[in-house]
Amino acid sequence: MPTTVLTYIIRRLIGAVILLFIVSAVVFAIFFLFPRLGGATDDDLASRYVGKSAGQAQIHQTAVKLGFTDPIYVQYGRFAKGIVAGQDYNYGPATEHCPAPCLGYSFITQNPVLPDLLDRLPVTLSLASGAAVLWLIGGVGTGVASALKRGSALDRSAMGVALAGVSLPIFFTGLLSLSVFSYSLGWAAPGGANPMDATNPLDWAYTLILPWITLAFLYAAAYARLTRAGMLETMNEDYIRTARAKGLRERDVVVKHGLRAALTPILTIFGLDLGLLLGGAILTETTYSLPGIGQYAVQAILNNDLPKVLGVTLIGAVFIILANLVVDLLYAVVDPRVRTQ
Amino acid sequence: MMQKRMMTVAVGAVLALGMAACSGGNKTGSATGGGAASAQNAAVGKVFSPSTTKGGTLRFGMADDWDSVDPGDTYYALSWNFLRNYARTLVVFKSAPGAAGAKLVPDLAQTLGVPTDGAKTWTYKLRDGLKFEDGSPITSKDIKYGVARQLDKGVNALPNGPTYFNDFLKDVPQGYSVYKDKNLDNLKSIETPDAKTIIFHLKSALSGFDYFAQLPATAPVPVAKDTGAKYKNHVISSGPYMFDTVALGKKYTLKRNPNYDPKTDPDSGRLALPDTITVDLGLNAADIDNRLQAGDLDIDIAGTGVQAASQGKILSDPALKAKTDDAASARTWFSVLNPDVAPLNNIDCRKAILLAADKTGYQRAYGGATGGDIATSLMPPLIPGHRAIDLYEAKTKPKGDLVAAKAALTKCGKPSGFETNISYRAARPKEKATAESLQQSLAAVGIKLTPKPYPTGDYFKLYAGKPDFAKAHNLGIMVYGWAADWPDGFGFLSQIVDSRTIRPSGNTNLGIKIPAADAAIDKALSTTDATARNTIWGNVDQLVMENAAVLPGVWSKGLLFRPSTLTNVFVNDGFGMYDYTAVGTSRK
Numbered sequence: 007m008p009t010t011v012l013t014y015i016i017r018r019l020i021g022a023v024i025l026l027f028i029v030s031a032v033v034f035a036i037f038f039l040f041p042r043l044g045g046a047t048d049d050d051l052a053s054r055y056v057g058k059s060a061g062q063a064q065i066h067q068t069a070v071k072l073g074f075t076d077p078i079y080v081q082y083g084r085f086a087k088g089i090v091a092g093q094d095y096n097y098g099p100a101t102e103h104c105p106a107p108c109l110g111y112s113f114i115t116q117n118p119v120l121p122d123l124l125d126r127l128p129v130t131l132s133l134a135s136g137a138a139v140l141w142l143i144g145g146v147g148t149g150v151a152s153a154l155k156r157g158s159a160l161d162r163s164a165m166g167v168a169l170a171g172v173s174l175p176i177f178f179t180g181l182l183s184l185s186v187f188s189y190s191l192g193w194a195a196p197g198g199a200n201p202m203d204a205t206n207p208l209d210w211a212y213t214l215i216l217p218w219i220t221l222a223f224l225y226a227a228a229y230a231r232l233t234r235a236g237m238l239e240t241m242n243e244d245y246i247r248t249a250r251a252k253g254l255r256e257r258d259v260v261v262k263h264g265l266r267a268a269l270t271p272i273l274t275i276f277g278l279d280l281g282l283l284l285g286g287a288i289l290t291e292t293t294y295s296l297p298g299i300g301q302y303a304v305q306a307i308l309n310n311d312l313p314k315v316l317g318v319t320l321i322g323a324v325f326i327i328l329a330n331l332v333v334d335l336l337y338a339v340v341d342p343r344v345r346t347q
Numbered sequence: 348m349m350q351k352r353m354m355t356v357a358v359g360a361v362l363a364l365g366m367a368a369c370s371g372g373n374k375t376g377s378a379t380g381g382g383a384a385s386a387q388n389a390a391v392g393k394v395f396s397p398s399t400t401k402g403g404t405l406r407f408g409m410a411d412d413w414d415s416v417d418p419g420d421t422y423y424a425l426s427w428n429f430l431r432n433y434a435r436t437l438v439v440f441k442s443a444p445g446a447a448g449a450k451l452v453p454d455l456a457q458t459l460g461v462p463t464d465g466a467k468t469w470t471y472k473l474r475d476g477l478k479f480e481d482g483s484p485i486t487s488k489d490i491k492y493g494v495a496r497q498l499d500k501g502v503n504a505l506p507n508g509p510t511y512f513n514d515f516l517k518d519v520p521q522g523y524s525v526y527k528d529k530n531l532d533n534l535k536s537i538e539t540p541d542a543k544t545i546i547f548h549l550k551s552a553l554s555g556f557d558y559f560a561q562l563p564a565t566a567p568v569p570v571a572k573d574t575g576a577k578y579k580n581h582v583i584s585s586g587p588y589m590f591d592t593v594a595l596g597k598k599y600t601l602k603r604n605p606n607y608d609p610k611t612d613p614d615s616g617r618l619a620l621p622d623t624i625t626v627d628l629g630l631n632a633a634d635i636d637n638r639l640q641a642g643d644l645d646i647d648i649a650g651t652g653v654q655a656a657s658q659g660k661i662l663s664d665p666a667l668k669a670k671t672d673d674a675a676s677a678r679t680w681f682s683v684l685n686p687d688v689a690p691l692n693n694i695d696c697r698k699a700i701l702l703a704a705d706k707t708g709y710q711r712a713y714g715g716a717t718g719g720d721i722a723t724s725l726m727p728p729l730i731p732g733h734r735a736i737d738l739y740e741a742k743t744k745p746k747g748d749l750v751a752a753k754a755a756l757t758k759c760g761k762p763s764g765f766e767t768n769i770s771y772r773a774a775r776p777k778e779k780a781t782a783e784s785l786q787q788s789l790a791a792v793g794i795k796l797t798p799k800p801y802p803t804g805d806y807f808k809l810y811a812g813k814p815d816f817a818k819a820h821n822l823g824i825m826v827y828g829w830a831a832d833w834p835d836g837f838g839f840l841s842q843i844v845d846s847r848t849i850r851p852s853g854n855t856n857l858g859i860k861i862p863a864a865d866a867a868i869d870k871a872l873s874t875t876d877a878t879a880r881n882t883i884w885g886n887v888d889q890l891v892m893e894n895a896a897v898l899p900g901v902w903s904k905g906l907l908f909r910p911s912t913l914t915n916v917f918v919n920d921g922f923g924m925y926d927y928t929a930v931g932t933s934r935k
Contacts, residue, residue: 046809049852050808050809052502053805053808053809053852053853054804054805054808055502055506056500056502056506060500060506060853061850061853062850062851062852064500064501065852065853067501068501068502071501071502071503072502095503096503097503097575097576097577099526099573099574099575100574100575113502113503115412115595115596116503116576116577117595122596181631181633181634181637184634184637185637188641188643189637189638189640189641189643190641196638196641196643196644197630197631197634197637197638198408198627198630198631198634198638198644200597200598292631293631293634294631294634295627295629295630295631295634297594297596297597297598297629301629302596305411305412305596305629308411308412308804309412309804310804310805
């Protein structure tokens, strides 16, 4: 059994690496090949990297320096080689080595991309993990309660709030919550507070509590509705009736037999959602001015800083692939039917 | 039924929260510091809440990322205002309210520049006792190095700053870079005969060279500490503050520079009131306005005014309105009428557009009177030499003169009008609104416009600023705007009017080609008498309007918010925003 699991993990990891290369090639093509197909020249691409008042000669020099004059496969090869073996970049007076895995080098901020991302990862990680705990507990709890008390006032009000949660965008709920709970009542930190500047866990939670709740509100709503639907379905299954007939406690029936079966699809969605968030919670980070990967992505896009956008995309892909792998492994724990297969 | 009621309750709760949020801004305290009564424009032309009390932390917020805090690598107006806190230049705009703020005074230099050789050679003598943050003396070589290093605008050097020195210094070797050629003596156009003297040799006369000497590029940089594009990680200070912490794209903290001696800085008017200055970057623009009103932030460093969404709320509340300053800046929002595109190659067709355009619609697109005054010519009133020029009835018939416009169309041979395209930057709603307004008002005389939005970041490099593209795509009207690099005719006009600056792409002159204006620019550059020179800049403005080369829109203003904790605050006309070296805080 352990060898089978190990083989499975290794097979999935190899698959993940191949997938990452495909993702990187596609993203690279979108940024560096598609504009050419649309008629952009080497110099047009290079013009993004020069100052406001650069002349044509300088733009062309830049195109040569950045390798835009090489065939596209050579450019991708160079990028891929950087990921595997690292790369050197000249920034004026000296050369900087971008060690493997080098996700690229921003010629606008003159920094390798990966250290920037790693520097911002703790903020995104703090945001995503805290919110995930809240929305899992809140969403699944509400969903189960709603399903068990189907049609009651509790069910209806919970689903009403859930509908609001799904419908209200974060830039609305976020700014509203800041206005009320931070600027009027003074209960929470104002926007722009960096959780990584906190000296103790309480301060950390204080700066993150509003973003957590706002983000969790959005996701919990969807999870509550999903759980409710799943529970309603499973609680009507024959084996639940059998469990009850055997005289099991209602709590065991609900948790061990009902919820467990309803959890499988939730777990799948959770893996995808969390992986996606780790690649940057763009709206939440922008609304609350949190210096995470999402905010970095927005700045990169606004500045036309393609190596950074490419880096964020790859990191996002890594998280989604890893989260999926973990979820698939967890299936075996949650659902005995998977184990026997 | 129940669900419906629940939704009603939920919607009611959200609305109540919204209203609570709207009234939340009112709770902030009354004006403090000096006890001055807060009123709108109380910091325009005069100092509001004057103070010399030192201490506290002044908190700036910024919505975007910075191009660079390196004085040799920045082209943001906010940056040129702010960096005076940590970088001193040869001369500087005086830290003073109103027109006095647009006046140059010596900073590192003892006096303004001394011109010789018909304003082709400029000499500056440094003051005594100047030191870097580490206590080492500042010499003329450090200033020469500061200027020399930023001549390399390569992608892996310092690409962001302006190219004024590249354009005007004499005999700069082709492809010159201090990072390739370590021997500074090879740059012969800047001489440093001794540690206190620096001499600039120019290829042509430049009467206003003192404006070059105030550019951040003349801030001294010690060669041993220069790390090229990475120098922004720790800029070595020559001013009253030095960098304490640097987190690129996130936050900067500045503390007092112990080696700054105010006795060496008698003219600039720097007060250095706060003990600490912080700048948070990457903030949500809407949240910045809320935080300013709540007192969680002191200044929006961009200095361009509150967001359109906040403006209505602030102006409708007398208490909040009293904390605003509608600051004029040396910026005009305008549209170029492209003479390369038929029938706009005919001056009368251009005049028809100028006459028919609804100028109030243009102003509305920029937020009405708060966003700026209707422009009657290209050069804004803050520029010395500005005079009232209104050839197309912008003041007398602001909604357009259709009769005169039709007469112009007839003269141009298109009595029933013509078709052309109007370009604007897609991510700029105000430019879009301008295009739509013009589309409507010009339709009244049969001029049919088709709006053409282009990506904002590439507008000049690939679209409107690329003459071949503009011509091929029939861009007859191109909407944009321009702010003076400094409040002077050269700083405003040279990059948008001089036809000799037009290149294959990346232009900011989108097609103005008037030989008489080019000649007048040359004449102004060699006129050392400031009054005579400023008159010539006014003449250039007149020529542009006589040629119907642009449709002027709005002389820009920005609604700045002034939290009650700010002390000694005023708008500096040199920058069109609060003076960042004068402001203090009463918050401890």
